[in-house]
Amino acid sequence: MSPVRALLRRELRQLGRSRGALLSSIGFPALMLVVIPIPQLLGIRATAQRMPEGVPLPPGLASSRPEDLFVLLLYPLFVTIAGLMVPSIAATYAVVSERERRTLELLIALPVRLADILRAKLLALLLLGATTTFPLLAITTTAMLIVGLATPFQVALLFGVLAAALTAATCLAFVLTLLARDFRTANNLNGVLVLPMLVMTFAVLSLVPGDARLVVHAVVLLALGGAALLAGLRWISFERYLE
Amino acid sequence: MSVACATFAPTVDAIWANGVSKRYRTGTLALDGVSFAIPEGTRACLLGPNGAGKSTLIRLLEGALRPTAGEVFLLGERADDPGYTAARRRTGIVPQGPGMYRDVTAREHLELARTLYGRGDVDATLDAFGLREHADKVLEALSGGFRRRLVLATALLAEPDVLLLDEPTVGLDPVAQHDVRALLRTAMAGRTALLCTHDLREAEELSEDVVILRGGRVLVHEPLATLRARARPRIRLAAADGERLAGALRARGLEPAADGDGLLVPGDAQRDAPALLRALLAGGVDVYECRPVAPTLEQLFLEAVRA
Numbered sequence: 001m002s003p004v005r006a007l008l009r010r011e012l013r014q015l016g017r018s019r020g021a022l023l024s025s026i027g028f029p030a031l032m033l034v035v036i037p038i039p040q041l042l043g044i045r046a047t048a049q050r051m052p053e054g055v056p057l058p059p060g061l062a063s064s065r066p067e068d069l070f071v072l073l074l075y076p077l078f079v080t081i082a083g084l085m086v087p088s089i090a091a092t093y094a095v096v097s098e099r100e101r102r103t104l105e106l107l108i109a110l111p112v113r114l115a116d117i118l119r120a121k122l123l124a125l126l127l128l129g130a131t132t133t134f135p136l137l138a139i140t141t142t143a144m145l146i147v148g149l150a151t152p153f154q155v156a157l158l159f160g161v162l163a164a165a166l167t168a169a170t171c172l173a174f175v176l177t178l179l180a181r182d183f184r185t186a187n188n189l190n191g192v193l194v195l196p197m198l199v200m201t202f203a204v205l206s207l208v209p210g211d212a213r214l215v216v217h218a219v220v221l222l223a224l225g226g227a228a229l230l231a232g233l234r235w236i237s238f239e240r241y242l243e
Numbered sequence: 244m245s246v247a248c249a250t251f252a253p254t255v256d257a258i259w260a261n262g263v264s265k266r267y268r269t270g271t272l273a274l275d276g277v278s279f280a281i282p283e284g285t286r287a288c289l290l291g292p293n294g295a296g297k298s299t300l301i302r303l304l305e306g307a308l309r310p311t312a313g314e315v316f317l318l319g320e321r322a323d324d325p326g327y328t329a330a331r332r333r334t335g336i337v338p339q340g341p342g343m344y345r346d347v348t349a350r351e352h353l354e355l356a357r358t359l360y361g362r363g364d365v366d367a368t369l370d371a372f373g374l375r376e377h378a379d380k381v382l383e384a385l386s387g388g389f390r391r392r393l394v395l396a397t398a399l400l401a402e403p404d405v406l407l408l409d410e411p412t413v414g415l416d417p418v419a420q421h422d423v424r425a426l427l428r429t430a431m432a433g434r435t436a437l438l439c440t441h442d443l444r445e446a447e448e449l450s451e452d453v454v455i456l457r458g459g460r461v462l463v464h465e466p467l468a469t470l471r472a473r474a475r476p477r478i479r480l481a482a483a484d485g486e487r488l489a490g491a492l493r494a495r496g497l498e499p500a501a502d503g504d505g506l507l508v509p510g511d512a513q514r515d516a517p518a519l520l521r522a523l524l525a526g527g528v529d530v531y532e533c534r535p536v537a538p539t540l541e542q543l544f545l546e547a548v549r550a
Binding site: 010112113 | 306331347358397
């Protein structure tokens with residue numbers, strides 16, 4: 001068995017045993033992806049709604065019907081928040097706590113490279129995020145399809161946005177891993193790293209018209225995540241994780 | 244699984260540091276052009292005051308840190324070499340005071356080690372280190388002595404050729420220290436070992452070569468026997484009236500040093516003691532003890548570090 005695979009199995013087992021990591025990883029996306037959006041979705045169908053008239057709106061808002069705004073702006077925002085937050089929160093449990101408690105010394109003493117340890121941890125975050133958020137997204141998008149609020153193409157794009165957000169957040173978690181020495185710093189850094197991405201999310205979703213906004217949004221998320229990963233690899237030494 | 248080790252032909256340097264320097268991000272220069280080699284089958288201790296660079300050296304050997312300059316070889320492989328992982332699989336490492344998981348049991352940790360080493364018998368190791376009844380406890384629930392046993396068991400699970408031990412008994416109570424030292428004695432026999440310690444008695448008991456670091460540089464690297472042979476021999480004297488003894492010694496041009504209830508003076512016992520003793524007794528000093536003192540590692544270490 002490869003070292004990364006063995007370490008990944010161990011990481012997943014530990015995450016599964018961490019009540020805090022599990023509650024955060026299931027509870028928060030459940031709120032964002034199902035509990036909050038479903039009543040709104042039903043509300044849109046129950047009452048006729050209008051966009052305000054005579055108010056100058058960005059292209060992404062001006063050209064949309066209220067139903068479209070839910071599918072193409074409001075719900076993608078929730079999807080992005082869930083996708084960005086789950087790996088970041090789990091990272092504070094899986095990665096930062098290991099550093100804080102000095103348990104990493106036990107792993108480093110085994111015949112394994114530090115890069116493999118980090119790779120396994122980040123893969124575990126990605127897998128945990130995907131396992132908890134994709135089924136929840138499936139519930140709400142199925143409801144959207146049933147009530148005729150979204151097309152199958154739009155649903156596929158929403159899944160793409162979630163995958164991109166999870167990937168970007170995992171890349172951010174890598175930077176977080178190398179920079180944060182304790183929970184407090186990790187939480188502060190989470191805010192610093194995730195907030196600009198959320199602002200960017202709202203900007204893209206409200207400025208780009210039509211279904212294309214979801215594609216552009218996913219691409220931008222992946223680009224930002226990739227940039228964070230490259231910056232981490234280029235300027236932050238893995239040795240920081242041991243300091 | 245036995246704690247004892249296989250033997251091999253002592254031909255290759257198992258550990259080799261070649262002009263190694265390490266400067267941390269903070270600017271601290273932990274190692275400054277360190278060079279030494281430990282041949283296969285040799286047990287060496289790495290001594291030095293706090294901040295001498297001992298743990299940094301262990302970290303470089305385990306591949307967790309990269310040298311700023313120079314090279315570190317473990318079983319002939321650098322950390323960047325393709326064969327390094329294989330070298331690491333032949334090396335057991337006992338880290339200094341690692342944190343303990345609260346969600347991983349002793350057995351699970353050993354099973355992970357077996358997977359990564361690619362060999363080892365978990366049950367036999369648990370038995371050999373007296374960990375059987377603690378196998379299903381989480382690591383954090385183990386006492387200090389058993390935690391250290393587990394770390395040692397993990398390092399020895401795959402019966403490695405090389406052992407890197409970073410202060411393996413530090414922080415343990417005397418009973419646990421005694422137990423762990425007994426395990427170390429058996430485990431280190433016949434293996435290449437680098438023991439990083441502050442406990443000079445432990446170093447003397449468990450190793451035959453000495454590397455002394457100070458300020459990131461190698462101060463001394465010699466077999467303990469050579470170091471002893473080079474050290475000045477001393478004679479221990481004790482008398483009913485210590486003050487009078489000290490005065491008589493000073494009168495003969497000797498500079499006595501306190502040693503418990505007696506005094507130490509430089510000199511070869513066979514050559515110098517009879518005349519000295521005769522003179523002291525003739526001078527009315529009631530000497531009741533006069534014996535040669537072999538230099539301890541502590542004395543050698545202090546002499547080297549203070550030089």
